Amino acid sequence: MKEVKIGILGFGTVGAGVVEGLLKNGELMAQRTGIRPVVAKIADLDIETDRGVAVGKGVLTTDALAVIDDPDIDVVVELVGGVTFAKEFVLRALKNGKPVVTANKALLAEAGRELFEASAKSGAGLYFEASVGGGIPVLRALKDGLVGNQIQSMYGILNGTCNYILTRMEREGLDFDTVLADAQRLGYAETPPDLDIDGIDTAHKAVLLASLAYGAPVPMEAFTIEGIRGLSHREIEYADELGYRIKLLAVIRNVDGQVEMRVEPSFVPMDHLLASVNDSFNAVFVEGDVVGETLYYGRGAGRLPTASAVIGDIMEAAEGKGGVCDWLLHNESLPVRGAEDISIRCYLRLSLKDQPDVIAKVAHVLGKNDISIASIMQKEQNAGEQVPVVFLTHKALEKNFAAAMEEIELLDVVDGKPVRLAIEDFE
């Protein structure tokens, strides 16, 4: 039986998970594919710590190049993390003609083009299923199963930490800071948590999804990236009352040949499947022009779910499948729609003084900016208190919302900072 000799760079959490999965199910995989996976070498600076998995003698090394340059290694798995060393290692392995499997979304989002070019040049494939949606085989769905489709839109819940925080805020009525602190204590959120909660991680993954769908990278600077930091529990309560859940959503749409991208906390109608994606789970809703609506759901992170995707890629590389790299270089870069073209519905919450005609003043500003109001919700308060008023709008241009919000904040009847969130109706 054919063997595939695997060289792993980085023996941390995921690396140990990959070894565990291969030890547990290697024989099954050999039966399924006719190829036996063998962990031949593992490089890490720390080869003393016990990782809880059995590794053969002479497998561990502190020298990454001893893996990358070893002519016996068939597939290199990059689990080093970060950008600097990881990039150097991946480029060198590709140059050596070795297919590379990686879970490093930051590396791909920031240096993807260079890596895809190196892959196209050497003919060695670059596999990165684990970089988006953890164990969910969603990149494969895009490049294989849905190959006959123009992708019209994708809506993703792509960050498990954010979804975990939002779910707990919703279920337990807690505020953001409390849940974040608890999530950090439990190991569900990193310290510092910025990459996750500010939407950067979600944006990295959105860039990869867009690349696969449209054959070109999208620069991170070209679209709105907003996280869930400081989201108030009041928004979650109002959303619930209005029939919505709040999710940190990546929106990727093909509109008249341009790509519309956004990463922001968004209202999702309760009867949409994405509203039922809870805890640290991820999901991607994909609409193709032939297949219609599809959805892919699973664990977005974690030692074993990520290992599942890495192992799937190792076997694909071993079977000599893949080679998406040409397509990823197909377009120079994508025309991205700006705020002056993107139309969305919004939820606005304002804290208004309790005096006559305050609503009229706000409505006037909205009207002046071509934003029409779909509904207003105001609850009775005690006289003299601040009155929270919620507006749901019809669709309007994003730039008009920006302008209106600036004006509204300056109105003397408005207290504090107005809150604006997108409403996603999946239309």
Added chain:
Amino acid sequence: MKEVKIGILGFGTVGAGVVEGLLKNGELMAQRTGIRPVVAKIADLDIETDRGVAVGKGVLTTDALAVIDDPDIDVVVELVGGVTFAKEFVLRALKNGKPVVTANKALLAEAGRELFEASAKSGAGLYFEASVGGGIPVLRALKDGLVGNQIQSMYGILNGTCNYILTRMEREGLDFDTVLADAQRLGYAETPPDLDIDGIDTAHKAVLLASLAYGAPVPMEAFTIEGIRGLSHREIEYADELGYRIKLLAVIRNVDGQVEMRVEPSFVPMDHLLASVNDSFNAVFVEGDVVGETLYYGRGAGRLPTASAVIGDIMEAAEGKGGVCDWLLHNESLPVRGAEDISIRCYLRLSLKDQPDVIAKVAHVLGKNDISIASIMQKEQNAGEQVPVVFLTHKALEKNFAAAMEEIELLDVVDGKPVRLAIEDFE
């Protein structure tokens, strides 16, 4: 650029959908894969009817063998349907060394082993993504993305017609016969509808899922197959009250090395994602030992969704990928758990005479059969009327339920036929 010459057998609804998809997105697929799909030949007995898609001169023929035996054809697509001719065509194409793409689940469920053997012998792949879950790339997920996993369980909503009927019964408060008649009028259900509503189609698909997960076919005779025919609207109302939806569920579980399979209408907890799969959509919930829980959702049938899967398979065949057939022959046949080993929870609805100690009599029979009661729901009725009483049980052996139901039906306090449905807690 490399071309793949496609020969299509059967120019019906799906056949025309495949041609439409290839015409629309063929150029995009060429960019993505480096292979240009070309519809070279289409065989059908009727080549006069306008199918609404443009077909080049000389492409249409009434002679299937002129396609199958043409040395220029690279991939044969079987969309003839039925078992007799389809089987002959597929075997001949495989023998000719041509990879075959098919959407014919009845053929695969009934003659799979013979076809997989022919494929293994000739080395030509057999691709059948479109046979399960329409456009959802769930078979690929099993054989590629989750290749490193032991599949612990799969729960599928696999028949769009049944799910459409159940959804309308639930939303509109209609009874089964009314919705079925309407579904037939609208073309959502066939006439006769037996294959769908009696669970046979779902069972065919379950057999294919089990084959891919466990490397062997499961005989249809070896497991319970029950459809939704005659399901009363009262069950749907009670389910709703108890926090469940009723779905026609295929359950496939690996329990201690044996396969547990069932196809039956089942109570699904409302907060489970499968409870939110409505209308004619399908979904498969898959648990792997490495990846954890995943779910795949989309249109389970229809001209274009099915075409999307067929086209994906064509490109996979063209790229020379695949070759799962050895694995599908790996085990002689699977050890299947029988009713004497399968443990389930149940919902029982009985119509009881309004007299003292009726509940005690029923409870006595259940207890005697080792079935313990989790809860009882009885609403106040007018004196002297039949009293509907609902029991939810704890887990008990399926054979004990069968015995208990027989006894209960004979009790003089019980009117009419008791209703029993499975409750699926996904544990």
